[in-house]
Structures are given as structure tokens and as C-alpha cells.
Amino acid sequence: MGSSYVPHAAGYVDNGGPKLVTSRFGYEDSHTLARFEATGGYVGLKAALAKRPADVHGEVREATLLGRGGAGFPAGVKWGFCPEGVWPRYLVVNGDESEPGTYKDRLLMERDPHQLIEGSLIACYALGLSQCFLYVRGEMALAQERIATALNEAYAAGYVGREILGSDFSVDIVLHWGAGAYIVGEETALIESLEGNRGMPRLKPPYFPAAIGLYGKPTIVNNVETLANLPWILEHGAAAYRRYGSESSPGTRMFAVSGHVKRPGVYEVEQGVTTFRDLFYGEDFCQGIREGHELKMFIPGGGSAPWFFEEHLDVPLEAADVGAAGSMLGSGAIIVMDDSTDAVKACHRLVRFFARESCGKCSPCREGTGWEEKILQRILDGHGRPSDIDLLLDVGDNISPGPYPVAAHTAEGLEVVPFPPRQTTICPLGPSSVAPIVSTIRRFRHEFEAKITRGDTIPVSAAPVTAGGAGS
Amino acid sequence: MTFFNSDNERLAREVISRYPRARSAAIPLLHLAQEQEGWVTPAAMVQIAELTGSTPAEVLGTASFYEMFKFHPVGKYVVNVCTNVSCQLLGGEELLEHAEASLGVRAGGTSQDGLFTLEDVECVAACTEAPCFTVNYRYFHRATTGSFDEVVADIRAGRSPIHHGAAGDDGELPEHGTLGRVRQHIPDDRRAGVEAPEDVVGAPLWLAADRAGEG
Numbered sequence: 001m002g003s004s005y006v007p008h009a010a011g012y013v014d015n016g017g018p019k020l021v022t023s024r025f026g027y028e029d030s031h032t033l034a035r036f037e038a039t040g041g042y043v044g045l046k047a048a049l050a051k052r053p054a055d056v057h058g059e060v061r062e063a064t065l066l067g068r069g070g071a072g073f074p075a076g077v078k079w080g081f082c083p084e085g086v087w088p089r090y091l092v093v094n095g096d097e098s099e100p101g102t103y104k105d106r107l108l109m110e111r112d113p114h115q116l117i118e119g120s121l122i123a124c125y126a127l128g129l130s131q132c133f134l135y136v137r138g139e140m141a142l143a144q145e146r147i148a149t150a151l152n153e154a155y156a157a158g159y160v161g162r163e164i165l166g167s168d169f170s171v172d173i174v175l176h177w178g179a180g181a182y183i184v185g186e187e188t189a190l191i192e193s194l195e196g197n198r199g200m201p202r203l204k205p206p207y208f209p210a211a212i213g214l215y216g217k218p219t220i221v222n223n224v225e226t227l228a229n230l231p232w233i234l235e236h237g238a239a240a241y242r243r244y245g246s247e248s249s250p251g252t253r254m255f256a257v258s259g260h261v262k263r264p265g266v267y268e269v270e271q272g273v274t275t276f277r278d279l280f281y282g283e284d285f286c287q288g289i290r291e292g293h294e295l296k297m298f299i300p301g302g303g304s305a306p307w308f309f310e311e312h313l314d315v316p317l318e319a320a321d322v323g324a325a326g327s328m329l330g331s332g333a334i335i336v337m338d339d340s341t342d343a344v345k346a347c348h349r350l351v352r353f354f355a356r357e358s359c360g361k362c363s364p365c366r367e368g369t370g371w372e373e374k375i376l377q378r379i380l381d382g383h384g385r386p387s388d389i390d391l392l393l394d395v396g397d398n399i400s401p402g403p404y405p406v407a408a409h410t411a412e413g414l415e416v417v418p419f420p421p422r423q424t425t426i427c428p429l430g431p432s433s434v435a436p437i438v439s440t441i442r443r444f445r446h447e448f449e450a451k452i453t454r455g456d457t458i459p460v461s462a463a464p465v466t467a468g469g470a471g472s
Numbered sequence: 473m474t475f476f477n478s479d480n481e482r483l484a485r486e487v488i489s490r491y492p493r494a495r496s497a498a499i500p501l502l503h504l505a506q507e508q509e510g511w512v513t514p515a516a517m518v519q520i521a522e523l524t525g526s527t528p529a530e531v532l533g534t535a536s537f538y539e540m541f542k543f544h545p546v547g548k549y550v551v552n553v554c555t556n557v558s559c560q561l562l563g564g565e566e567l568l569e570h571a572e573a574s575l576g577v578r579a580g581g582t583s584q585d586g587l588f589t590l591e592d593v594e595c596v597a598a599c600t601e602a603p604c605f606t607v608n609y610r611y612f613h614r615a616t617t618g619s620f621d622e623v624v625a626d627i628r629a630g631r632s633p634i635h636h637g638a639a640g641d642d643g644e645l646p647e648h649g650t651l652g653r654v655r656q657h658i659p660d661d662r663r664a665g666v667e668a669p670e671d672v673v674g675a676p677l678w679l680a681a682d683r684a685g686e687g
Contacts, residue, residue: 010613011600052682088672100556100595128679131492131666138503138540138651139552139596141609142641145652152657161662169678170664174490175656179499179538182594196498196524198537215492215669258558258599265600303557303595333599335558349557353594359537 011256012107013265015284018244020252021228022268024112031146033153036114042159044231048122049167056126056234063238064250065230068104069094069185069223070302070331072249072319079127081210082218089218091124091132092209093227094190098137098182100303100353101333104254104266105224109136109143112228113150117160117173119227122234124171129220131172133194138178147175182357186427187221188213189359200361201427225254225332246272249318253332255279260293260338261286272318276300276308279317280336293338297443301330303350304432306407306419307439326407326416343444344451347436348376354433364399365430371395372433384452389441396434399424404431404438475519480508483655484523490658492668494524502535507649511542547582547589548647549627551575552606555592558599567603568592570617574624587627589648608648610634610641 012025024030024039036042048056061076082089093116097105108116120132134151136144151173154160162170176194178184184193188202191214206212213219229251233241242250249271256266257279263286269279276298279285289295297307300315306327308315315321322329337346355373360366372395375388385391396404405419421431441448476484484504488497498520505516517531524531535541553571555564568579571590575583579592598604601613605620612623612633619636626633632645646653674680 010611011598053679054682087675088667088669097597098595101558101599102595103597103599103601106597125678128676130672130676131664137597138499138538139606139609141651142611145654148652148654148656152654155658155662158662161658162664167678168681170676172490172658172664172666176496176500177503177651179502179535180540181538193499194496195493196495196526197534217669256600258602259561264602299557335561335599337561341561346557346560349555349560353556356594 011103011264011266012111013263013267013285015267015269015282017268017270017284018252019268020232020241020244021108021112021115021225021254024115025107030111031113031150033114033150033157036112040235041114042118042231044234045118045121045125045159046165047234048125049165049169053126053128056122059238060126060230060233063233063241064248065226065233065241066249066319067223068225068229068253068332070099070304070328072329075222075226078208078210078222079123079220081208082127082220083211086218087128088130089128089220090214091120091127091129092187092190092194092214092219092221093120093132093134093224094185094187094221095134095136095140095143095224096178096185096190097140097224097331098185099331099333100350101256101258101299101335102302102331103256103258104332106137106140106143107266108224108228108254109140110146113143113147114154115228115231116147116224117150117154119230120173121160121164121171122230123220123222123227125169127220129171131174133174133176133214135184135190135194136175136177138180140177144175144177151175181359182353183359183427183429186429189427190221191219198359200359203426245270246316246318248272248320253317253329255317255332255334257286257334257336259298259336260290260341261288261336262290263287269317272316272321274317275314276317276334277313279334280313286336289336289338293340296337296339296341297343297439298337299333299335301328302333303335303353304328304428304435305330306405306435307443308407309443312407323419324416326405326418328419343440343447344376344380347440348373348380350436351376351433354429358429362425362427362430364424365433368395368399369430369433372437376437379448379451382451382453384448385454386449386452388452389445389448392437393441396437400431400434404434406438406442475505475508475513475515477508480504484520486657488523490666492666495526498524498526498531498534499538502531502538502541503649503651506541507651510548510647510649511545545582545586546648547587549587549607549645550589550591550609550648552591552593552596552609553579554594554596554598554602554604554606556595558595559602559604562602564603567605567615567617567620571605571620574617574621588624607633608645609651610645612636 184199189199193199209219355369553568623633
């Protein structure tokens with residue numbers, strides 16, 4: 001037991017492509033230090049310690065490692081935002097994966113916790129970060145358990161803590177865990193939560209906690225998958241890394257494909273090379289839409305992303321291309337819906353999520369997401385009014401003004417509005433609730449209309465209610 | 473105010489010692505309280521406030537933001553059925569209906585025998601393994617009404633249901649409140665050390681040495 005190379009990670013599918021972060025997923029004991037050391041573990045850390053810290057940073061910058069949490073910002077550039085001469089600096093690992101459809105960081109934490117620890121150590125060494133907090137989503141009990149075990153092993157073996165591997169590099173890694181709040185995935189909310197507060201995003205600027213973060217000190221917040229790439233980059237070098245993927249998005253990404261495909265799963269895929277069509281229909285990937293059905297729509301980057309349709313199947317899995325087509329790759333969550341799907345119902349379910357998870361700090365989101373959910377609910381319940389469609393768009397416009405990013409239906413002659421949206425809120429949660437609404441109304445207005453059987457309307461841009469009117 | 477038993481109080485102090493500021497330990501300590509009692513009692517919040525240098529109201533303010541913390545007794549087993557979109561597409565809502573009928577409670581309620589609390593929850597990051605439910609935050613993937621009933625029957629019979637297909641998980645299913653069954657422990661001789669941020673002057677040793685070398 002323990003040594004055979006067969007898939008043991010639930011959902012992970014080996015597609016025969018390069019494995020930069022999932023190389024150990026096939027081993028049943030992939031989470032143990034013994035397996036990790038037997039398969040090249042901590043080699044990247046040793047390679048880093050042999051270099052000057054600034055050169056490690058340079059290597060990561062040169063690799064153009066894009067953040068894997070959603071925004072896709074280059075990690076090497078983000079690292080450079082730490083102000084000179086301000087100490088201490090902290091690392092916060094964002095393992096609060098909660099975006100609807102996203103399932104990759106949990107796998108990385110459950111299946112290969114040492115890889116994440118190694119990546120975190122490399123970042124700390126490069127930037128002089130003197131303490132690391134590994135923030136795991138509260139609900140992920142097995143991930144917490146595996147990381148705690150891995151940290152205990154790593155401390156005992158001299159990989160973490162005082163004078164790591166006999167060098168003058170010392171850093172503690174503290175396992176921290178949340179308690180159920182999607183918004184804590186936003187990096188400033190994560191820091192608030194780590195300070196023991198309600199997890200509400202901080203007012204910007206500063207836009208990056210690298211300037212002012214945890215305890216008011218420079219703080220790097222990186223996603224789990226981003227850090228998991230560092231051991232490979234340090235072991236093999238930036239040039240080797242750039243041989244995978246595309247010029248603007250090198251390397252691989254983990255994509256969780258869920259919904260109505262024959263073989264849903266988590267796939268490590270080269271960026272910019274594979275298209276959505278390859279991913280959904282390829283023999284090595286999802287093997288097509290489930291029997292007897294056809295594709296209706298798909299969400300390319302988690303619940304926050306505008307929806308894609310059949311005409312977007314040939315867009316490559318590459319942040320820039322997906323952005324130009326009016327959506328985003330986000331956190332690598334792809335949700336496929338076939339022709340049996342009720343678009344209004346799916347839209348309502350996503351909007352309900354954002355309404356539930358709104359932290360309540362900004363009025364447009366706190367009030368707006370609630371109203372969006374209520375209006376969609378009444379449409380589903382058969383109490384919708386003809387004006388509700390415009391009302392939904394109007395509420396959305398108050399959260400995200402102007403033309404909302406949209407992957408338009410070319411047959412209708414609509415213009416594609418590229419991502420990202422404008423927002424009247426501190427963070428993108430509110431605008432995210434607008435994505436499914438605009439997507440479904442643009443494409444499936446007739447489905448809304450079919451559910452709206454009442455004839456009465458209320459004006460969308462009503463005149464202010466007078467005292468007499470309010471009292472009646 | 474004493475809420476924590478002596479073992480947990482020692483653990484609480486150990487957890488606090490890992491953070492530059494005690495208040496950062498609020499959420500881990502709330503979990504510890506929930507592990508001891510099954511829910512977060514007012515007495516627990518008073519002691520957590522004392523331990524972290526804040527007020528009970530501040531602790532409640534933090535705790536009430538997070539949906540995993542319960543402020544009244546719940547079942548020994550908290551069953552979370554995901555109905556977010558990936559699960560909805562493959563029968564998550566039907567699974568929740570079945571769970572309601574099978575346990576005899578509506579989502580949000582606790583069964584009369586005090587064994588189960590049922591919740592309708594948001595995405596739990598098992599989207600490719602939909603539909604999915606968790607019991608005390610241990611995963612059960614690609615669920616059917618049949619597999620749900622087997623898990624419930626196992627728990628009622630006092631057997632651990634973890635073998636029913638949770639992701640590489642095994643062993644005993646702990647009662648509500650316990651998350652990871654292994655705790656982090658930093659040995660004293662391996663600890664790098666924690667300093668209050670205001671006490672730190674200058675770059676850490678390995679960076680300072682490197683920079684000195686540059687000059």
C-alpha cells in the first residue's frame with residue numbers, strides 16, 4: 001500500500017499533460033513527508049537557499065507566475081510592492097477557497113501540503129518575510145488536519161522554524177483557519193479576519209496589503225496554487241517554466257470542471273494551449289456533454305464570471321483571451337450547463353449565494369444583492385412582473401455602473417464589454433452578483449418572460465415617494 | 473471566568489503564543505470552545521475576551537460574522553448539504569429534500585433526538601464531485617439518496633461513516649466542534665520566535681546579511 005501510482009485524489013484526473021503542481025496526486029501517501037522527500041520534495045527550497053534572496057525574487061518575476069486566486073496579478077510584481085525599510089513583513093497564504101465551482105486549493109492542501117509549505121518558505125526567504133500564516137477555509141477539516149501533520153513533520157525535520165536546514169533563515173509557519181465566510185477570500189478581509197475581526201474588506205487605497213497589511217505592516221497575500229508553483233520554478237528555473245503555457249500566461253493551471261460533462265474533474269492544463277472545446281470534449285479531458293444533451297452555457301471562471309456560450313468554445317484557456325471575450329478565468333472554476341438547465345433558476349442560485357455572503361459593509365451590495373435575490377425568487381415563484389427584468393438590470397447598475405462586462409451573443413449584434421466591471425463597492429462581491437443576471441437576461445430574456453405571467457408593472461425609475469405616498 | 477477545562481486552557485495559551493497579537497487567536501479559540509462544548513457559550517466568549525485582551529462584545533461581534541459558530545446547542549452531527557450551482561445541476565436540491573424527509577427536520581433544524589442538525593449550505597469546494605454533503609465537515613462525494621441514508625444509518629448505529637467515500641479520509645468521525653483531529657505543535661527548540669510588530673527593527677537576519685554583502 002502507498003506506493004502505487006493510481007489516482008487517489010477525489011476528482012483529480014491525470015490528462016497526460018505536464019504536472020507542475022499535481023505530480024504527487026497519484027500516490028495514496030502523497031501528503032506524507034516520506035513520499036514528499038522521495039519525489040523531489042524540498043529540492044526547490046534548497047535551490048532557493050543557495051541563491052541570494054533578491055535572485056529568488058528575480059527568478060519568480062522572470063517566470064511571470066500569475067496569481068491563481070482570481071485576479072491573475074503577477075506574483076513577482078506583487079512581491080515588489082513591499083516598501084523598502086519597513087519591517088517586519090508577513091506572508092498570509094490564502095487557502096479560503098469558496099468561489100462557487102472552485103475545487104483546486106482544497107486538493108492541493110489535502111494531497112500535497114508539503115509542496116505548499118515549501119512554496120511558502122521560498123516566498124518568505126525571497127522577501128524577508130519573518131512569519132507566515134497559512135489561512136485554511138474553516139470547513140476544510142481534512143486539509144487542516146493534513147497541514148497540521150505536515151507542519152509538525154517539517155518542524156521536526158528542520159524544514160520550518162529556527163535556522164532552516166542549518167542556514168540563518170528562520171521563519172515560523174502558523175496554521176490558522178476560518179469559520180465560514182466567502183468574503184474572507186478577499187485579501188484585505190482575510191487580514192481583518194486574521195486580526196480577529198469580522199472579515200470585512202478594507203477601504204482602498206492602499207490597493208495592495210504589500211504596502212499596509214497585517215498589523216499595519218507589509219504583507220504578501222498569495223493563493224495556495226500560486227505558492228505551490230514555486231518549488232518547481234526554483235528547482236527547474238524560470239526559463240524552463242516559461243516553456244509551458246503561453247507567452248503572457250506561462251505554466252499550467254488547475255481547472256475544476258463541474259456540471260453536465262461526462263467526466264467532471266480537476267485537470268492541470270497548460271495555459272493558452274488548450275481551448276474550452278478541448279477541455280469539454282477531449283478524450284483526455286471531460287469527454288463531452290452528458291448523453292442525450294447539448295451544451296447550453298458555461299461559466300468560465302467561477303460564480304463571479306459572466307457566462308460563455310457555444311460561440312466561445314474555441315477561446316483558449318488564457319486570462320487575456322477570456323478577458324477580451326468579456327469574462328474571466330478567475331479561480332479556475334468551470335461550470336458546464338446543458339440544455340436541461342433552467343437559466344433563471346441557475347442565475348437565482350448564484351445570486352442567492354452573493355446575497356447570503358455579502359458582508360454588509362457597502363450599501364449598494366448589502367441592499368442590492370438582497371433585492372436581486374428577492375426579485376428573482378418572485379419570478380421563479382410565478383409572481384414576477386414584466387418590469388422585473390429591467391428592475392434587475394437597474395439594481396445591478398447601482399452596484400456596477402455602466403455597461404457590465406458581457407460575453408455578448410453575436411447574433412443579437414451586442415458589443416462585447418471586456419472584463420473587469422466598474423463598481424460602487426469596496427470589493428468585487430457585489431458586482432459579481434450582477435454577472436449571472438446580465439448574462440442570463442442578455443441571452444435568455446425569453447426564459448424570464450415565459451415565467452412572468454402577471455400583467456401589472458411598476459415603473460423602474462420611480463419618482464421619489466412622497467410623504468403622502470409612503471403613508472398610504 | 474473559567475470556561476475552558478485545564479487542558480484546553482493550556483492549549484489556548486499555546487495558540488495565542490503563536491501570534492504577534494493575542495486577538496488574532498480569536499477564531500481558533502472560538503473553534504476550541506465549540507470543540508469543548510459543541511457550541512459557543514456566553515461563558516466561552518467571556519473567557520476568550522480575557523485571554524485575547526478584548527471585550528466579550530467584541531468577541532461576539534467577530535464570532536457572529538462566521539456561520540460555523542453556533543450560539544445555541546446543535547446536533548452532535550451537523551449535516552451540510554450543498555445546493556450551490558454545481559451541486560444544484562446534479563441534484564443537490566433533491567438531496568436536501570431527501571435529507572429533510574429522512575431526518576425529519578427542515579434545513580436549519582435539529583432532529584428530536586439531538587443527533588442531527590441539517591443545513592442548506594453554499595459551495596463547499598467539491599464541485600466536480602457533485603452532489604456533495606458533509607457531516608461535521610468531513611466530505612461525502614457524488615452522493616445519492618441511498619449513500620446519504622447509509623451514512624445516517626452508520627451514525628445511528630455508532631459506526632464511523634467516513635469510509636463511504638470521503639476524499640482519502642479515514643478513521644473516526646469526531647462529534648460537532650472538532651475539525652482537524654491533529655493539532656499543530658511547535659517545539660520550543662525549533663521555534664523561530666514571535667515578536668510584536670512594533671518591536672521589530674530592521675530586516676531579518678538572512679536578508680540583512682545578504683544586503684551587507686552587497687555593500
